[in-house]
Amino acid sequence: MPLIDLPLDKLYTYNGRMAKPNDFDAYWDRALQELQDTHSEVEISKSSFQTSFADCYDLYFTGVKGARIYAKYVQPHHPPEGKDTFPAVLEFHGYSMNSGDWTSKLAYAAAGYAVFSMDVRGQGGKSEDPGGVQGNTLEGHIIRGAAEGEDSLFFRNVYLDTVQLARIVMKMKEIDETDVSVTGWSQGGGLTLACAALEPRVKKAAAVYPFLSDYLRVWEMDLAVDAYKEMRTHFRRHDPTHERKEEFFARLNYIDIRHLMPRIKGEIMMGTGLMDTVCPPSTQFAAYNNITSKKEVVIYPDFAHENLPGMHDRIWSFLTK
Template sequence: MPQIDMPLEELKQYTGRSERPEDFEAYWEKALQLLSSVDPEVEVVRSGVETPFATCFDLYFTGVGGARIHAKYIQPNTLPKGRTTFPALLEFHGYSMHSGDWTSKLHYAAAGTAVFSMDVRGQGGLSEDPGGVTGNTLEGHIVRGLADGEERLFYRQVYLDTVQLARLVMAMETIDETGVSVTGWSQGGALAVACAALEPRIHKVVTVYPFLSDFKRVWEMDLDIDAYKEMRRHFRRFDPTHEQFDEFFRRLSYIDVQHLAPWIKGEVLMGTGLMDTICPPSTQFAVYNRIEAEKNIVLYPDFTHEALPGMHDKIWTFLMDQ
């Protein structure tokens, strides 16, 4: 089998190149305290989409920094047999994209699961990004806010948005707080990891080829292109002689999902293509090998960062088995 990364046996032992900051835990404790001080100002509005078995809503809430965050919310009309509350699924989308069509989520609602699909702030959906940081904001969400310190990192806010959504869902009278799961591919896979790590009540976790892991490994493989191209662009524009190289990667380590992975308590299913040059397999295994909860990984030896045949069916079976 051709390979673009380590041999599989080495991947199974790899735990990452990027170092965990000594104050990592304190950093996220402070972030969660900040989140707790935010009034979410929840608004739920009936959407224009109609189905015979579920009701569709636009849900809005306020995240850190004053951003109004949007999520599609689908509430089944009938409780599953033997239940008094609904299980729920939080869905996160890929980089620069949006929460997708309503119809792509209706199968879960038809099976009696409430669905919440969040638009990441500042990307393709309806969520706001108030900004207020120095430097590049045209793309560059990985490095956005980095010049102002690790507490201003864009993805710090996004991770907190996922937690805010999870907390709001778990507090709903119609939702079983012990039956809330998360799912996502690529950026969405990273957000599923972050959400489950920072909100340990998450029941099940699906992460498919997660983004935002082991940044230094990506750099050393010369794969800071495509989704990670903003790292190279940052150095070319703002640090051409690499005087701030170590500090750059130190700050990014606070949003590196491999360091969050050990905090996950829920059962995990991961999908990985071993020919992935967008999110290299080693960066994905850096996450997987740090997960201490019950877990399983599905490998696609000949596939890249693309559709993985049969993966959606495996995800369905995993999530519905509750």
């Protein structure tokens, strides 16, 4: 089989290129305290889209830095048999995309699961970015704030949005707070793992080819293209002679999901295509190998950053079993 990365046996032992910053845990504890001090100001209203077996709602909340965050909320008319409250699934989408169509949530609703699908701030949906701009800023989110310092990193705030949504859901009287799971592909996969780490009450997490891991490895593989191309753009525009390269990657190290993985308590399923040149397999395994809770990875040897046949079904069965 051709290889674009390390052999499979080496992938299972690879842990990433940069050590965790000494103040990494303090950094995220401080961020979580900021989240704790943020007033969510939740608003829920009926959506124009409705079904015969579930109610559909538009949910808004205020995240850190004052951004107004949107999520689709589908609540079935009846919880699963034998339950008085609803288990819940949180969904996170791919880079620059949005929460998708309502109909894509209905398989979980049909099983009695409430579904919450978040628009990432400043990307393709209804959530605002920290500057109050609604809609798509398209790219540059990995590097946004890096020049100002790690406290200004854009994805720091996005990770906190996922935690805030999980906490809002867990506080709802109709939701079983002990049965909240998360899932997503690519950027959504990275956010899934970050959410499960920063809100360890998450029961299960299903992440497919997660983004936002092991940035220096991506750079050294000369794969700062596609989803990671903004790293190359940063150097071309702001540091053409790489005088501040070490400082740049040291800043991004604070939003490297692999350092968060030991915080996860829930059960994890991951899906990986070994031909993936968008989120290289080694960067995915750098996160996976740092998870200490119950876990499994489903390998697709001949597939890249694309649809992985049967994976949606595997995830549905994993989250609802």
